[in-house]
Amino acid sequence: MSRVIRLNSPPLLAYGGVPQHISTAGYPEASKELIKKGLFMKKVLITGITGQDGSYLAEFLLHKGCEVHGIIRRASTFNTGRIDHIYVDPHAPKAKLFLHYGDLSNAEQVSDIIYNVRPDEIYHLGAQSHVRVSFDMPEYTGNIIALGTIRILEIIRRSKKSIKFYQASSSEMFGRSPSPQDENTAFRPSSPYASAKTYAHWMVANYREGYNTFASSGILFNHESPRRGETFVTRKITKAVANIVAGKQKKLYLGNLKAKRDWGYAPEYVEIMWKILQQNKPGDYVIGTGKEHSVEEFVALAFNYAGLKHKKYVKIDKNYYRPTDVHDSVADSSKAREELGWQPRVKCEELVKIMVDADMRAIGIKPIGEGDKILKKRFPKKWWKAEHTTGKN
Ligand code: NAP
Ligand code: GDD
Helix, strand or coil: CCCCECCCCCCCCCCCCCCCCCCCCCCCHHHHHHHHCCCECCEEEEECCCCHHHHHHHHHHHHCCCEEEEEECCCCCCCCCCCHHHCCCCCCCCCCEEEEECCCCCHHHHHHHHHHHCCCEEEECCCCCCHHHHHHCHHHHHHHHHHHHHHHHHHHHHHCCCCEEEEEEEHHHHCCCCCCECCCCCCCCCCHHHHHHHHHHHHHHHHHHHHCCCEEEEEECCEECCCCCCCCHHHHHHHHHHHHHCCCCCCEEECCCCCEECCEEHHHHHHHHHHHHCCCCCCEEEECCCCCEEHHHHHHHHHHHCCCCHHHCEEECHHHCCCCCCCCCCECCHHHHHHHCCCCCCCHHHHHHHHHHHHHHHCCCCCCCHHHHHHHHHCCCCCCCCCCCCCCC
8 A cells, every 4th residue: 555645744733724744746856756656645726626627637737646625615405416426435544536615805814714724826717707606696697706816825825835826817818819819918907807817927926926836827718618608609500409309408598609719528628737836936827729710610610510501590698798708719729838838639620529529418419429439539538527518507
């Protein structure tokens, strides 16, 4: 039986105290050796663990042998659908996933969790992540995304512990800046969501430069999966296709069909989050496929895959338009390609098939099957177990 050594386990200080840690973040060679031999278990904390990315990331980090802690919000309905398949009773001897109640609006609670868990790495993914909703709830969106990030950065700074920090920055920050967009492209945020993400992004850079915090940002372009929230456009489309084939839906109401996005496959994007924090130096990385498609193209691909003509089913509802929208968005990930070996494996056309197959299976009809074949071919050693979860949003 392997013995696990925790290098960061000083006596627990009273609540509110500043832990005097022996830092393992940055991993000196000796620790690296221990990790390789499976004798050292890294502790990570994920905000937004119940979301699309958080759920995949938790699964990926468990697969990597980490002890994973996640912050969840109290809800009157279950919000853990995406992580139920990896959850085991925390009393079980092999339990490596632990959940803590908290909210990004509450610094004291989050600080309590960080001081008690004492993570080596924090992946900060929690957010009000819906751009359209951010126009309806601008103040709340700013509180959670912008101030929520600064709350965590401050806790790290005050702890004097070298915790590595990953920030979920977004291509939305580029707004209407011309594509393709890289790390040097100017930010022109055009929504409350994008403005809040831009504030958080600059604060991360500020802490990196001013306080030497190991803080990195992944500027990720859109990434989707069968676990995507059902009101984001890709999932809304693939779920509708499955419903229409099953005779459970007649029409699909959408907004702006002309907008273009650079859509990739979410599991690949969480792998790169981890890689970003394993670099020797912190920094910013643009992550995308480098190809864009319009919403209408995505719609046509999904309906064609199921043998349907989209024009017969798709109707426009102006309520889904945004006061300002990002017209087109395509990544130049040259830096990530060179420094991280970033090489996306799933193309948009393939993503569509993966998602339609999963949605068909979820409502109990036989999937067409090309998406399943793509998954098998591209990921012979795939580390995630559930393809589909109930998802919400
Ligand atoms: P998501 O599915 O909407 O998940 C968001 C997560 O944040 C959920 O776990 C949610 O909890 C949690 N959350 C929301 N408000 C919170 C609060 N007040 N306190 C604590 N937790 C809160 O988003 P995602 O697609 O996984 O994206 C993950 C992150 O990457 C987000 O920051 C997003 O803005 C960013 N991002 C995403 C993309 C993309 O294409 N997916 C691209 C670029 C950047 P509940 O489950 O309880 O709602
Ligand atoms: N959601 C939605 N619903 N979008 C629609 C609809 C609809 O019915 N009809 C057209 N669209 C258009 C939107 O106007 C937008 O131009 C595009 O589809 C994509 O919308 P979303 O899927 O909601 O994603 P997003 O690009 O606004 O934001 C997502 O990606 C960002 C990365 O660029 C979110 O995941 C953000 O959190 C993330 O940062």
